[in-house]
Amino acid sequence: MTPFNFPSNNPLRLCIIHPYPTARCETFILQHIEGLPAYLRVLYGGHMPHYDTDGHIPLLGRLMHLVFNSLLSHNREYLPEPIGLGRLIARIRTTALARYFRKHRIQTVLAEFGPTGVAVLNACIMAGASLVVHFHGYDVSIDRVLKKYRGGYDRIFKHADAFIGVSREMCDKLIDFGAPVAKVHYNVYGVDIDQFQPAHAGKVPPIFAAVGRFVEKKAPELTLQAFSQTLSQVPDARLIMAGDGHLLETCKRLASKLGLEKVVTFPGTLNPKEVAAVLRDSRAFVQHSRRAINGDCEGTPNSILEACATGLAVVSTKHAGIPDVIIEGMTGFLVAEGDVAAMADKMVLLGRNPALAESMGRKARQHMVSHFSLEKSINSLWNIICQADASKTAQIKWGM
Known part of the structure; x- marks a missing residue:
């Protein structure tokens, strides 16, 4: 440091x-x-x-x-x-x-x-x-x-x-x-900007990255559902969901039920260098945070800060501190909690438009450098x- x-x-x-x-x-x-x-x-x-x-x-x-x-x-x-x-x-x-x-x-x-x-x-x-x-x-x-x-x-x-x-x-x-x-x-x-080398989101396939615990407030099952809808319009899309938690096995079963075994990867918990590598090779970052049944909410997710520092556009929700760090339409897209269809629409937009993903990613990284170092x-x-x-x-x- x-x-x-x-x-x-x-x-x-x-x-x-x-x-x-x-x-x-x-x-x-x-x-x-x-x-x-x-x-x-x-x-x-x-x-x-x-x-x-x-x-x-x-x-x-x-x-x-x-x-x-x-x-x-x-x-x-x-x-x-x-x-x-x-x-x-x-x-x-x-x-x-x-x-x-x-x-x-x-x-x-x-x-x-x-x-x-x-x-x-x-x-x-x-x-x-x-x-x-x-x-x-x-x-x-x-x-x-x-x-x-x-x-x-x-x-x-x-x-x-x-x-x-x-x-x-x-x-x-x-x-x-x-x-x-x-x-x-x-x-x-x-976020320690130097730990995250800038990605070139417009030069990689439409790979979406999700990094975080498999817990209710991060709603990984909704991210999977949004990706499933995205895949119907972006057939070469892929999803990497890194992390661990009590909902991991549930999500693996859901991926199988949705026929996503060959296009969704669950690598488990990654060390910081591995996380940085996954982000660097992705088109965009996705996370569907929401209020859990017991009231649990995010603060401001570190994973979103790190994705932005890498130069990725973020597709997430209007939840907790996420709107404080994501500029709508400029560094990412935010949808209402639970709105899977809206999330899928934004993923399709970035999946089909590598130049847009590249532009938004550059702005996301600069936003981190200027305000969230x-x-x-x-x-x-x-x-x-x-x-x-x-x-x-x-x-x-x-x-x-």
């Missing part, structure tokens, strides 16, 4: 906390860890974290760690508030986390996902650290998550210092939920974090 130049003789002391069970996590969190120019500590392994950067258990002894897991291990993400002994252990862990912050002189905590912000708020208050809560998608959309964390969100909206949404729709939701307007910041993920995203995030720290410092100084 290209280093970012933030000259400082006394770097801000930042702790990033994410809930993933290992140090390996989503690309956008790794970008924060690798790109922010702070003295950095990383905690992970739950919304109330278990491990530090080195894989140690800094917040409690190993025995307490095992006891806590035995009490609160079942479906941890959606557990009710702890009671009895669980509440006592939660208080002990909060105190230990605050002690960790003080030991490392942490000034600001970046909590990845809303529930993480809820879990660590009290420790931040105890340690006098500012708290920036970064929302990403499910944490402001899944119905049962919103129900469980309604009270917790009210508390962080009152006490935390900044809230980040990755789509304008998400920011509006946060404000509707009660977050102060002045503390809500829009900052979409960025990784450097721009990290710079913006860093400014939000620094502003939150300055605000907290001023409050402490003036006894607010």
Whole structure:
């Protein structure tokens, strides 16, 4: 990753906390860890974290760690508030986390996902650290998550210092939920442009690429149906659907039912270089994102940013943050959620018109370079974090 130049003789002391069970996590969190120019500590392994950067258990002894897991291990993400002994252990862990912050002189905590912000708020208050809560998608959309964390969100909206949404729709939701307007910041993920060499969409066959998890909010079965309709008018069209997820086998069966076995490929999960190669050899990118039955929605899909950075036109939906990054008719086409026929029409248009795909792809890449680069995203995030720290410092100084 290209280093970012933030000259400082006394770097801000930042702790990033994410809930993933290992140090390996989503690309956008790794970008924060690798790109922010702070003295950095990383905690992970739950919304109330278990491990530090080195894989140690800094917040409690190993025995307490095992006891806590035995009490609160079942479906941890959606557990009710702890009671009895669980509440006592939660208080002990909060105190230990605050002690960790003080030991490392942490000034600001970046909590990845809303529930993480809820879990660590009290420790931040105890340690006098500012708290920036970064929302990403499910944490402001899944119905049962919103129900469980309604009270917790009210508390962080009152006490935390900044809230980040990755789509304008998400920011509006946060404000509707009660977050102060002045503390809500829009900052979409960025893409490392250098990792994606520009495609020549007009010089390749009509190959459509779809990269992402096979989950309900990405509606891969609707993409398959749209492709099936496209094939009737673009007989040499092909579809590559990369990724994994609980709907993968369902989609394979649907492809077989639709007679698409010879024209649809399911290569499974690909590494970043393999993804870049698939995109580079495609005519356009397709993804039919929609609101899932349980309310789950996208933030702003990284796969769409990467496709645009490669120089591909995108055919997708008017969902979540997608309209924030796709310029209708210029860098791609967006249809209503569930409108398979409209999606197929746009795929046919690009399948039959390589020059149009080439032109839209060039504009898509330039749009990413100008507005959605990784450097721009990290710079913006860093400014939000620094502003939150300055605000907290001023409050402490003036006894607010």
